[in-house]
Amino acid sequence: MKPFSILSKTPFLLLSFSLLFLSSCDDDNEQEETPPVNAGVEGYQLRHNLSSDAGYEVEVYSPQAYFVGYNRLALRVRSGSGNLVSDATVKFLPMMDMGSMMHTTPVEQPQYDADLNAFAGSATFIMPSTSTGRWTMKVVLEVPDLALPDTLETDITVEAAEPARLFSFTDTSGTGYFVALRAPRAPELGLNPYSVMVYQRESMMNLPAATGLEVAIEPRMPSMGHGSPNNVMPSEIAPGHYEGEVNFTMSGLWRVHTDVLTSEGDTLAGDSWFDITL
């Protein structure tokens, strides 16, 4: 045991030595020597740290506690030695067990994002956790070193959002849709990006992006009965991702009426909105 434990400590000794060396070069900034753990994912918080049987760690970050709506998620994969792995493939599989039935929720599968230094994706949760409805999140990890994908799982809690950040509607054929507000995240006076994700409920286990639709917006200030000029109608910039601009000309509560239409102009949802306060 003894030689082994010395070996396993060698990297730490080397690391401490190099830290000492670094700090001796710059005594004034001792507090800043250690890079921040969240470098790249500032504004995100670590929600889960999942361990794979093969020794990998998957860290799950999000800016906010999980809520009903569009949740940005960032994943970091670490090897057994703690190094970040960028050549992995990771997939989310959120699942809600409602006792009598199970269903998933719409996701954008993670892609490596060099700015975040993490795999970035999203989950649009369509229901909150309840006493009878329990959410879990599986993460499927594939790395070149592993012959088989590894599946990690954790329970998660999804809170209702107030004001609502998701609405649903049904078309004349009975197909259900979900619309989630994606932006603005930090609304300001003037023009803001305004984007929504639209998903279709094909089945309990398949909620794909709803493509080829039209989205029309009209911001109104309910307290004052006026709107604003120069809004840019959203157009589809990626599957199910409709982005335009909204103009907030005053601070206060804005109700952004958000209609969804077919490409032929038939209204599918004409009485829904997102409330945004600035």
Ligand SMILES: [Cu+2]
């Ligand atoms: Cu559910």
